[in-house]
Amino acid sequence: MPYFEFxxxxxxxxxxxxxxxxxxxxxxxxxxxxxxxxxxxLQLIPSAWTAFLRLVSPHP
Incomplete structure (x- = not known):
């Protein structure tokens, strides 16, 4: 398992x-x-993380 810097x-x-x-x-x-x-x-590929952020981030 990689070392994560949270x-x-x-x-x-x-x-x-x-x-x-x-x-x-x-x-x-x-x-x-x-x-x-x-x-x-929870480990995600970067594109999945980006998609998640788009869904939960407030939109102007």
């Missing part, structure tokens, strides 16, 4: 609902719950 999302709320994302592994975007650093990690 960063807490700037969109995470202050009430503990936090998402951490790692983009340091080639060809992979890793996502996890920042409250559970030893918990499961």
């Amino acid at each position: 960063v807490k999302s700037s969109h995470s709320s202050g009430n503990g609902e936090c998402v951490a994302v790692a983009r340091n592994a080639p060809g992979t975007v890793a996502v996890r719950d920042s409250k559970e650093p030893d918990g499961p990690i």
Whole structure:
């Protein structure tokens, strides 16, 4: 398993609902719950991550 350098999302709320994302592994975007650093990690290909962001991002 690659080493992931997770960063807490700037969109995470202050009430503990936090998402951490790692983009340091080639060809992979890793996502996890920042409250559970030893918990499961979702690994996506970059195009799937981009598609997800387009669906959940607010549109002007």
